[in-house]
Structure formats: structure tokens, C-alpha cells
Amino acid sequence: MARAAIPYCGLAPVPADLWTRWNLDPLLLAALLALLVIGLRHGAAGRRPWVFLAGWCGLVLAFVSPFCALTSALFSARSAHHVLLVVVVAPLLALALPARVGPARTGAALVVSSAVLWMWHVPALYERALASDVLYWLLQLALLVAFVWFWHEVLRGTRPVGALLAIGAGAGQMGLLAAVLTLAPEPLYAAHAVAPVAWGLSPLADQQLGGLLMWVPAFLLYGLFALAPARGALRELEA
Template identity: 55%
Template sequence: MPIEIIPGSYCGAPPPPDLALYSWNLDPFLLAGLLLMLVLLWRSRTGPAGVGVLVLAFVSPLCAMSVGLFSARVVHHVLLVAVAAPLLAAALPARRASGAALPFLVSTALLWAWHLPAAYDLALRDMAVYWVMQATLLGSALWFWRAVLAARGGIEAVLWSLAGLMQMGALGALLTFAPVPLYAAHALAPLAWGLTPLADQQLGGLIMWVPAMLPYAAMIALSARRGWQAGAGRGVA
């Protein structure tokens, strides 16, 4: 059994369905950190929206629900890596293009590694490991999206966004078609919601497989439009 540094679940015990909407996380350290981030990014166009997504992930009842339901945990992770990360990346100062291959490989490896049953279950019963999970998922996704936004020409951004879409869909498909429940952390709580652990896992896989790919598709469309406009501008010149 791995040594636990700070035993316990960060968002507490999974709430029953009738209390779920009242299970807000009002951790003062978390709220102070989010408020500081909001102040620093207030003047940017996408920063406040990115902070708002983090509030939804960590402060709203979704935080507590994700302790019990794998499907809610998938929504939480998707909000981090596919919604908050690109919004925050766009709010930061522009960076010079340096290639997206390494950020893609690192962010993909971390996303898949944290969904290995042993790593996943440890993160949900150890608060220190939980925050390592959150920091590495968000940080690596932020790195990836920064590289996509800095890519030279629309086609490069399109291709890397497509790569992100494909890896997210592949992980979702594997979770959807897994024949048995993979996560001990969600062995009991889904029953209170009228779901078997396997059905909850399949729902989470479907969320990662289809809706989670929409932000990548949006980036593909935006990048293609940016590339087309740049090409049209050169043609006029």
C-alpha cells in the first residue's frame, strides 16, 4: 500500500443526491488563490472566464460530486484541461513559437497516467497527491495550449489541436468499453445515484469521448480561420 502523505479526500465525503447541490467547497486558501488569479488576469479577455471555470471545478458542488462519481470526475478533468487551460493560455502574454510536440507528449502522458487505476485511486484518498494531480493536469494542458496558440500558421495549430482531440477521444473510448469497473474509489457511491460502478465509468468515458472533444474542435475551427485569414492577407499584399 502506498504511503499516504495527507490522508483523506480534498472535497470530503461524496454527498448523497439530495444534498449534492448544497455541497459547496469554501476552502479559504482555495478562494484566496482564485481571487488573486482573477485580479492578475482581470484585464485580459479570457482570463476571468478561465478563473470562472476553475471556480466551477473546485468550488461548486461538482467538486464534492467528483469524489463519488467517476462521471463527475471526468467533467472536472475536462474543465481543467480542455476549457480552463486554453482560456488561461490565451490570457497570458504571447510567447514565441517553439513547437508543440513536447507539450503534447507531456500533457497526454500525464492525462493518461493519472487515469491508471492505482494513481487515480491514490489521488482520491490522499490530498497531497490530489493536488499534484490537479497541478500537473492543468499545468501541462496550459503548456500545450500555449504552444498551440503560438504555432506558426493555422495548419500547425489545427494539426496539434486534432492530435489533442484524438488522444482525448481514445482515452474516453477505452474507458467506455472497459469490461469491468477500474476504480475502487467509485465502487459504492454511484449506487446511491441509481448507477452501477460500470455504468458510471461508461458515462464518464462517453463524456470524455464526445463532449470533451468539442473544445478541441472549436480550436481547430478558430485556427483554420486564422490561417485562412493570414493566407488571404498575403494574397492581397
């Protein structure tokens, strides 16, 4: 097999060798170390260092641990990977940033982040991303940056009612994507046509599981982040 056809996280593992599949890419480790140093220095200036550190650990889990390799085998693991980035890592990194200054651009952030998420799931583009390290990282960075922007607008700058509406719209678009994946009558991704069988799943069941992961856990996390703006909106209404 040509190197260009091998996903960044490597060939699909079988259950027996998953825990040996740590990603020790020197460029990735250097980038994560640089991000850690910059982030902790930033946090030491009065920001939120522990929140940042939690988000950074999420990046290590996503890209260094065997979870990365599992995404080459299972579409459901890829879905869980996206949920981790979108509704765990991105909001934690956003909370570690200073409050937004200037006019709110929540609508633009919602549109861009939603577009990137849907782009990741276009079958032809998905296949290309698994065959090209450059495209893979362009899409991963676009996903992370877009959702850090979205959550920063929502959690650090937008008024409570606007934040609540944006979170609801974000959860809605993810739910729609999850429904497409869960209810599709056949598998959509050729890259996962064989590997799920070693994990006891048919390709269609793997895809349906991925859709459910984007539907239920992601909805719960969106709801968790909606609690603070919901309380703020109630206080505004009472006032």
C-alpha cells in the same frame, strides 16, 4: 475512516445533500483570490481580462462549487471535471496570456499534457490521489499547467497548420482514453464502486458515462478551437 482516505473534495455525497457541499477551504479561496488579483492586473495592461475572468470562474466551478464534491461520488463527474479543466479553463487562461515568444514547442506541450491526462487515469495513481491531498493537488496543477501550456502553444504561437495538427492529435489521444474507459468490460476504479448506486448508476455505467463525456463533448470543444487554425491553414494554402 482515517483522514488520509478522505478525498480532498470530501466523502461522496448523496443527491439530497449535494447543494450543501460547497468547498470553502481557506487556502484554496486565498489562492483563487490571489490569482484573480494578479490576473486582472495583468489583463488591465492590455491583455484579455474578460477571457481570463471566464477561465477563473471555471476554476471556481471546478473546485469551490458542489461539483467538487460530486467528483468524489461519480467517476463521470470526475471526467466532466477534467473536460472542464482541459478544454474550457486551460484554453481560456492560455488566450489571456501574451503571445508566445521564441521557437514553438508544440510537440513537447502535446506529449506532456497527454501524459499527465493518462497518468490521472491510471487506477492505482487515481486511488492514491483521492487518498492524498498533496498528490491530488500535484496532479490537478500538473493537468492545468500542462494544458495551459499546450493551448498557449497552439492558439498563441504555432502556425495554423501546426496548430491544426496538434489539436487533432490532442483530440485523438483523448478519444483513445475515452474509448478505453467506455469499452472496458468492468469498472476500473474501486473508489467509485459504491457511491454511483445512490445516483442511479452502476459503477460500470458510471465509468462508461465518464468515457462518453470525454469522447463527445470534448471532441466538440477541440473542434471549436480548431476552426481558427483551419481558416488560417486554408488562407496559407490559397496564398
